[in-house]
Amino acid sequence: MFGHSTRTLVVGLCALAAAAPAAPALAAPAGGAPPPAPHTATRALHAQTLADLTTTMKGEAYAYAAYSLFAAEADRQGLSAVSKLFRSTAQTELNEHLREAAALAGTVGSNAANLRQAISGETYEHQVMYRRFAEEARADGDLEAAKLFSEIAADEGRHRDAFRTALTADMTGRGTIPAPPKADVVPVTAGLPKVKAARTKANLDTALHGEALAHAKYMLFAAHARQTGNTALARLWEGTAKVELHEHLAGEAALAGLVRTTRENLHTAITGEHNEATTVYPGFDKRATAAGDTIAAGYIHNTATDKAKHAAAFEQALNQLH
Template identity: 55%
Template sequence: MRGEAFAHASYTFYADQADRERRPAVADLYRRTAGVELHEHFHEEALLAGVIGDETANLRASIEGESYEATTMYPRFAREAEEDGEREAAALFAEIARDEASHGEGFKAALQVLQTGQGQIPAPPQVDPVTVPAGPPRVHVARTLANLDTAMHGEALAFARYTAFAEQAAQAGDEQVAELFAGTAAVELHEHFAGEAVLRGFVRDTRTNLRKTIVGENYEAWTMYPTFARRAQTAGDFDAAALFRDNARDEAGHAQAFQEALRGLG
């Protein structure tokens, strides 16, 4: 699931870069593939894993995740970045820790409303989108670079989970809870992930992005998912094995489509 969530986030910003280079066909390919990674692969895997529950369970899981990031992960990353002399990263990590604490409070308030029937579901947080231009890393110390990678994977996963939780709440008729999850998801992707991606130098020119994408899709198609399918089959988890095989075929098709897009650049 983490890989699918990260692919969705990555492709979202690679599509924006393709737009800036006036390559609309590549941008469209990235966005369509991002949709498959999120709404098919991630969602189906999350259902099998029991990640998506009812609104109460989803809020509790979200509170736990936000608490860890606000009180443990991001404060540690900020301290380490400061020690590494990476002041810009330290400031970003500290800012995100505050955001995550606020998100946790919003989820706690929503849970209390569901449990007591009193009060109001909080309004969703407002997103201040960060543009991720192509460029080199602005962080250079290995430890802080590794922490950025960890943080970006966490933000991508949070976006995917909250998007799924928003869809579940909407289906249950809890529109305000759905809006809270969707609004928080937008902050995780378009502020937190994006801000970290800028420091990481995550987005490059479209040719470079495509080459990186092809390597990743081929790994999932020919190594990761086949391995997962064999393990699931051996364990008797036949539904999971079938899903992993299906995803492997999808990823092979994605790799081919991206390879054709790369050839089309000339």
């Protein structure tokens, strides 16, 4: 759903560890997303297929987050049937499409590998991405965005430090896993963008996709930690995932004007799902097939079929609105 962000600014957070082992079937964390499916490729995937799966994960994670916000707005408008449709579709994006892509790409590794992956991403966001976004927003006169970007940069530094401490504990058996952070939940209601510069809007889009993927991946890492008996680490992953979704992404969504009226939200969803069904995923399917990555191609083909069904369901919901 939606245009997939491909800017290199997100690479540090979103890049998959191509050398990581394929994820086993994982136990779902209590109240969290189900684990990656045990459906994995039988050989190493080609680089382009991995890149396309990365893009797929970004889009599916973002769709989950956006549809969840759209559902809440439909509830506020008393449109329970539309809210239910958005929520069920969001769950499909996260618990089927994203987790199977993650399994194919071998996103989940050992607890130590997962921590190293997160440390790299959080370091990049703390030291480079959000600091640059803040400087650019300030230069463009988007002071509210500059403040938010600076606050998130500081949060990401704290996340990195917590993950470093957890990695030391995991590797040496000394020390303790830090307590999970508490999310300062940001409400997101319908409204226009609160920023004016095109550069700030583009940076918000990049940030939204990055935070959505971080949330999704950290929930998968939490499931693996629970499977290995490390409940303290699982709680750290889950708490950090909540911050990424309910505080960072929500704050960015409010500034970006992501949520509009339910009618507009349905139009947005239809456009995104149709684009993925007819253009984005068929292109990925063609490349994976040509590369001989048949399992990945099959997954992408089936996902494209689901996208067409989503678009049709959203169109029907839109037509039923008065």
